[in-house]
Amino acid sequence: QNDKAALKQVLATELKAQDAVLVAHYYTDPDIQDLALETGGCVGDSLEMARFGQEHKASTVLVAGVGFMAESAKILSPEKRVLAVHDQATCSLDLGCAPQDFKQFCAAHPDREVVVYANTSAAVKAQADWVVTSSIALDIVRHLHAQGKKIVWAPDRHLGAYIQKQTGADMLLWQGSCLVHDEFKADGLKALMNEHPHAQVLVHPESPAAVVALADVVGSTTQLLRAAVNHPADTFIVATDQGILHAMRQQAPGKTFLAAPTAGESATCKSCAYCPWMALNSLQALQQRLSEPGPGIQIEPALQQGARRSLQRMMDFAA
Numbered sequence: 128q129n130d131k132a133a134l135k136q137v138l139a140t141e142l143k144a145q146d147a148v149l150v151a152h153y154y155t156d157p158d159i160q161d162l163a164l165e166t167g168g169c170v171g172d173s174l175e176m177a178r179f180g181q182e183h184k185a186s187t188v189l190v191a192g193v194g195f196m197a198e199s200a201k202i203l204s205p206e207k208r209v210l211a212v213h214d215q216a217t218c219s220l221d222l223g224c225a226p227q228d229f230k231q232f233c234a235a236h237p238d239r240e241v242v243v244y245a246n247t248s249a250a251v252k253a254q255a256d257w258v259v260t261s262s263i264a265l266d267i268v269r270h271l272h273a274q275g276k277k278i279v280w281a282p283d284r285h286l287g288a289y290i291q292k293q294t295g296a297d298m299l300l301w302q303g304s305c306l307v308h309d310e311f312k313a314d315g316l317k318a319l320m321n322e323h324p325h326a327q328v329l330v331h332p333e334s335p336a337a338v339v340a341l342a343d344v345v346g347s348t349t350q351l352l353r354a355a356v357n358h359p360a361d362t363f364i365v366a367t368d369q370g371i372l373h374a375m376r377q378q379a380p381g382k383t384f385l386a387a388p389t390a391g392e393s394a395t396c397k398s399c400a401y402c403p404w405m406a407l408n409s410l411q412a413l414q415q416r417l418s419e420p421g422p423g424i425q426i427e428p429a430l431q432q433g434a435r436r437s438l439q440r441m442m443d444f445a446a
């Protein structure tokens with residue numbers, strides 16, 4: 128414990144020396160989240176992370192999350208040095224949507240507006256009319272649907288299906304999924320709900336439709352956290368990466384948070400909902416990055432420009 132406190136102190140000093148701000152996602156190590164807040168950085172959902180990195184005056188933005196989050200920070204602030212805590216931290220949605228395949232998908236449907244989830248590469252974002260995150264996807268698709276636009280959506284099929292159902296928009300869905308949220312199971316969730324009939328059920332929309340159908344609240348990580356803080360219930364069942372329980376317990380002390388069951392459940396692992404790539408963001412990885420920062424994320428200029436247009440469009444819509 129003393130060692131950890133000492134390491135955090137060293138890292139805080141180094142962040143300051145390098146004029147770097149730490150921007151973390153709720154799924155990362157609790158120590159990373161705490162350090163971000165203690166050093167004037169932020170912990171947020173994808174949209175908040177992008178906004179904070181863009182608006183902060185630090186010359187270096189250090190992203191504790193996965194690759195697309197660091198890329199988004201660089202796309203929005205090309206003049207800043209943007210570092211990822213860990214180079215190997217990627218996302219199954221990003222991996223499952225290769226830019227060349229996506230190009231063919233879009234080319235086959237030229238009459239449709241192209242809307243992509245933020246969990247994609249810069250090369251996919253550069254092909255899009257709009258980028259969205261889970262916190263604003265419904266509003267943007269509603270806006271497009273009201274204008275009579277038909278949509279090509281990628282890559283998360285569950286989030287796409289949820290938005291389609293909510294808005295009634297005509298959407299063609301790419302068939303990607305998140306390897307963490309795909310594992311939540313409606314049967315196990317129903318059984319847990321029966322054990323806790325007064326619990327509120329909080330679900331991230333990357334989860335399968337049968338799980339989303341059981342939710343009291345569906346939303347981005349920040350929207351789920353807000354519901355946990357503001358709703359008067361004392362027990363919550365949470366269907367998203369369990370890293371978020373740290374912020375929920377901090378911000379809603381005294382309330383009980385239960386992990387929604389997954390297919391991978393075992394005697395030792397009640398809910399196995401942990402993103403393997405988010406888990407790469409440790410204090411040790413951060414120390415390593417700060418000791419050899421290098422030039423940071425680099426994006427080809429043509430992709431940078433194209434991706435910035437669709438990403439900035441979302442930022443402006445959200446403002």
Ligand code: 13P
Nearest residue numbers: 172173174260261347348
């Ligand atoms: P949020 O934007 O809701 O934080 O989601 C990001 C993500 O990767 C969820 O798995």
Ligand code: SF4
Nearest residue numbers: 218219305306307402
């Ligand atoms: Fe990607 Fe899923 Fe990990 Fe989020 S939790 S970064 S969507 S693999």
